[in-house]
Amino acid sequence: MLHSYLYAKYDEKMDFLGKNLIGLIDAPKVKVKAMIPVLRDESEMEQRSGSAQELQDYHGDIADEVHEFLNATQGTFRLLRICLKEGRVIQLSII
Numbered sequence: 001m002l003h004s005y006l007y008a009k010y011d012e013k014m015d016f017l018g019k020n021l022i023g024l025i026d027a028p029k030v031k032v033k034a035m036i037p038v039l040r041d042e043s044e045m046e047q048r049s050g051s052a053q054e055l056q057d058y059h060g061d062i063a064d065e066v067h068e069f070l071n072a073t074q075g076t077f078r079l080l081r082i083c084l085k086e087g088r089v090i091q092l093s094i095i
Contacts, residue, residue, distance in 0.1 A: 003055055006045035006065045010038060014072040014079075021074055021092060029065075029087045039067060057083065057091040 014036070024032055033039045045065065055063040063083035072079040080093040 001052060002049040003052055003062055004047065004049055005055055005063055006042055007048045007068070008040040008045045008066075009068045009070065010072070011070050012038065014038075014069065016072065016074040016079065019074065021079060021094065024082070024089050024092060027089050029084060029089075032082065032084075032089060055083065057085075059090075061085050061090045063090060 016035075019035055021035075024035065029039070042065070048066075052062055055066065057063070063085050065084040067082045067084075069079050069081060074094070078095050080095060081091075082089060082093075083091040
């Protein structure tokens, strides 16, 4: 089953060394935007459709916003994406 969601991709280089990315879990979008000022508002995002599997967190919640980062690091780690549901972070993908 396909789900509708908002999507934004960020190409710019971002360095989060010394920032508490893990502290963003369950944070409201306004807190994320304070750490990542370039985070787009809903009106600036692209509407997409995807499978629940692509958008689902470990608790079964399905994201309604996906922010994908192509060049964001924290030391040797990379931030790949932040998923939100109803304005709160439900998943951070860091490798």
